[in-house]
Amino acid sequence: MEVLHITTSGSVDDGKSTLIGRLLYDTQSIPQDKMDALHAASKRKGLDFTDLSLLTDGLVAEREQGITIDVAHIYFSTPNRKYIIADTPGHIEYTRNMVTGASTAQVSLILIDARKGIVEQTYRHFFIAALLRIPYLVVCVNKMDLVEYNEARFNQIVEDFQQMVASASFQAPSIKFIPISSLYGENVAGRSEKINWYQGESLLEYLEQITFDHADSTHPARFPVQSVIRPMTREFHDFRGFAGKVASGHFNVGDEIISLPSQQKSKIKTIEQFEAQLSTARARESVVITLEDEIDTSRGSMLSKTDNVPPLLKEITAQVCWMDQQKLVPGKAYLLQHGINRVKAKVQQINHVIDVTNNKIVEDKKELGLNDIGKITLKTAQPIFADSYHLNPANGAFILVDEFSNATVAVGFVE
Amino acid sequence: MTNKIQWEFPQALEDEAIYILRETAAQFEKPAILFSGGKDSITLVRLAQKAFYPGKVPFPLLHIDTGHNFPETIEFRDWLVEKLGLELIVRNVQDSINQGKVQEETGKYASRNALQTVTLLDSIEELKYDACMGGARRDEEKARAKERIFSVRDEFGQWNAKMQRPELFDMLNGKIHLGENVRVFPISNWTELDVWNYIRRENLRIPSIYFSHEREIIERDGMYWPTSPFLNTSEDEKPFLHKVRFRTVGDMTCTAAVASEADKLEDIIAEIMEAKISERGARIDDKRSEAAMEKRKQAGYF
Numbered sequence A: 001m002e003v004l005h006i007t008t009s010g011s012v013d014d015g016k017s018t019l020i021g022r023l024l025y026d027t028q029s030i031p032q033d034k035m036d037a038l039h040a041a042s043k044r045k046g047l048d049f050t051d052l053s054l055l056t057d058g059l060v061a062e063r064e065q066g067i068t069i070d071v072a073h074i075y076f077s078t079p080n081r082k083y084i085i086a087d088t089p090g091h092i093e094y095t096r097n098m099v100t101g102a103s104t105a106q107v108s109l110i111l112i113d114a115r116k117g118i119v120e121q122t123y124r125h126f127f128i129a130a131l132l133r134i135p136y137l138v139v140c141v142n143k144m145d146l147v148e149y150n151e152a153r154f155n156q157i158v159e160d161f162q163q164m165v166a167s168a169s170f171q172a173p174s175i176k177f178i179p180i181s182s183l184y185g186e187n188v189a190g191r192s193e194k195i196n197w198y199q200g201e202s203l204l205e206y207l208e209q210i211t212f213d214h215a216d217s218t219h220p221a222r223f224p225v226q227s228v229i230r231p232m233t234r235e236f237h238d239f240r241g242f243a244g245k246v247a248s249g250h251f252n253v254g255d256e257i258i259s260l261p262s263q264q265k266s267k268i269k270t271i272e273q274f275e276a277q278l279s280t281a282r283a284r285e286s287v288v289i290t291l292e293d294e295i296d297t298s299r300g301s302m303l304s305k306t307d308n309v310p311p312l313l314k315e316i317t318a319q320v321c322w323m324d325q326q327k328l329v330p331g332k333a334y335l336l337q338h339g340i341n342r343v344k345a346k347v348q349q350i351n352h353v354i355d356v357t358n359n360k361i362v363e364d365k366k367e368l369g370l371n372d373i374g375k376i377t378l379k380t381a382q383p384i385f386a387d388s389y390h391l392n393p394a395n396g397a398f399i400l401v402d403e404f405s406n407a408t409v410a411v412g413f414v415e
Numbered sequence B: 001m002t003n004k005i006q007w008e009f010p011q012a013l014e015d016e017a018i019y020i021l022r023e024t025a026a027q028f029e030k031p032a033i034l035f036s037g038g039k040d041s042i043t044l045v046r047l048a049q050k051a052f053y054p055g056k057v058p059f060p061l062l063h064i065d066t067g068h069n070f071p072e073t074i075e076f077r078d079w080l081v082e083k084l085g086l087e088l089i090v091r092n093v094q095d096s097i098n099q100g101k102v103q104e105e106t107g108k109y110a111s112r113n114a115l116q117t118v119t120l121l122d123s124i125e126e127l128k129y130d131a132c133m134g135g136a137r138r139d140e141e142k143a144r145a146k147e148r149i150f151s152v153r154d155e156f157g158q159w160n161a162k163m164q165r166p167e168l169f170d171m172l173n174g175k176i177h178l179g180e181n182v183r184v185f186p187i188s189n190w191t192e193l194d195v196w197n198y199i200r201r202e203n204l205r206i207p208s209i210y211f212s213h214e215r216e217i218i219e220r221d222g223m224y225w226p227t228s229p230f231l232n233t234s235e236d237e238k239p240f241l242h243k244v245r246f247r248t249v250g251d252m253t254c255t256a257a258v259a260s261e262a263d264k265l266e267d268i269i270a271e272i273m274e275a276k277i278s279e280r281g282a283r284i285d286d287k288r289s290e291a292a293m294e295k296r297k298q299a300g301y302f
Helices: A016-026 A032-044 A060-065 A092-102 A120-131 A151-167 A203-208 B011-027 B039-051 B071-084 B093-098 B116-127 B192-202 B265-274 B284-288 B292-298
Strands: A002-010 A072-077 A081-089 A107-113 A136-142 A174-179 A222-229 A241-245 A250-252 A256-260 A264-273 A276-278 A280-282 A286-291 A302-305 A313-322 A333-338 A341-355 A373-384 A397-401 A408-414 B031-034 B061-065 B088-092 B131-133 B150-153 B181-184 B213-220 B223-226 B240-245
Touching (some): A002 A092, A002 A120, A016 A072, A016 A203, A092 A120, A120 A151, A222 B011, B011 B039, B088 B093, B088 B116
Parallel strands (some): A002 A107, A107 A136
Antiparallel strands (some): A072 A081, A264 A286, A333 A397, B150 B181
């Protein structure tokens, strides 16, 4: 059974929470006691309808202010697959939360209020989806009920959106436009009779048919080593296995591999998953790999196939999103964590800062503060084994950790 | 469309949890599994067993014993520890009471649920654990839906919801200052159904109270409460026998039973698929207020 990760983002009034509530409701994912609690809480707030946003806004401060502050995770499933929604706030001051929610997503869901059309937030959301190269983009034109289910209005918004995509010079992902009314459930789970001019799938129908390449055949094989397993028991006296989760591509028993940074070569002897012996380890699978030879490999090492070895980088140019109150300090040493591997790094320079509402460079701005996105050059103390994010996202991202506060201060995408 | 029963366990969830357990072992000096004897912590133990195989589970189990546990849970705990050759450390809420650090609640809703936070925090300090793994899941409760996988707690065990570290991709940052510790939630992304399907797939043994059995109960606030020496009852709350089971296992004073005939895993899963009441709906401790869980988490609860 597959898991599909979706990220949604938006403001209080665009009906996002209602849409999520609708998806949960229509897939029978809200138990009766939660519905009852929702009715009661809505009533206490003096509302004459059931406020489905109360389902997702989990913190007291959020409920008080009627806003989403943090990423919330929402779960539902169909007989076909399990869905995980990372629901994030859409305001500019929460850009870091949007990036966080988007980092694990295969689908980005963008909501547009049919009355308002494309707004600044639409662009920011699109920018982040494009920056993170989320493969599927679903644009829901919501509140169609408030524009009398007007086809021309929908077409106009589609055209505006496509114009925005064209002018953004991004590699366009697969984009699907759906006219919906989340309040009335039109085109959410089932097809709408009111929107009979639209012949395509409803939102849920569309999500259900999205497919993935599970062998991950297009990406190079990368295996970051989390730990070395050496039981030294009577039964497994000479056992020496490398535990990790395949980042991308796949490995077969018998494959010739190279270990970085030692650059020593060997062959895969076994691939193990608890008591089972596998012939292949695919992307995102947690396994233990044993090798034919004793080579220098430990936590932080990376195994790859010898025909496609990642570069050893010490100078890195990357797009970063800054996530901390304290601004980036050029020249200060940070810890760079690439996957599980940590090295010291210094920011050499801030090349530029991007305005995420139009994808243009902000003139005269050379500093990165909370929620800013820009391009920087870094130098690391030891090489990291990263691919370009656009070639292999699973091995092309890193975080920066402040050595004094221990906070995660930035996420970076290797150019 | 969802009336069909879903038996299949999403394998990606196990791969993710094993990755998190391995990161915990690698990034911390002294991690422990918080073990309650419930299905979620049983799942966690299974995952730990698989993550380090053929090596041993590299951390002990810590059980905060309120003294109000179901005897079946304790019996099961001891059996599991023995069978898998694990290290078990038990700390008692009764000791915290004797030391005068906490006071027993009074009244008909008295429970030791809130008291165990103090015992837990004291144990973490005493045993110098820098990471404690728990079986909490984000689908259980709306404050938990906001929790990180590596959740940093300050010296007083407090959770600061507004100052959480962003978690990007699968990169986990477990760096902390001396005195701080981290709560780790490897099965954050699992739902109740996922846990049951996993238990079924892995053929795991669980405490008998999860299955339908005849038990003496009272009815209070529309729920079935198990009678025990720890539950304060009034005279008009007459005990009676009923076929019930427990969906979640906490203390005998704060876990309600549900009427059920389900005596096999398959029946339990079918029942959950059709259930109209959510899992924590039977947790009396959550019902104290809308923000009951958030408040307890801020204070250092799981």
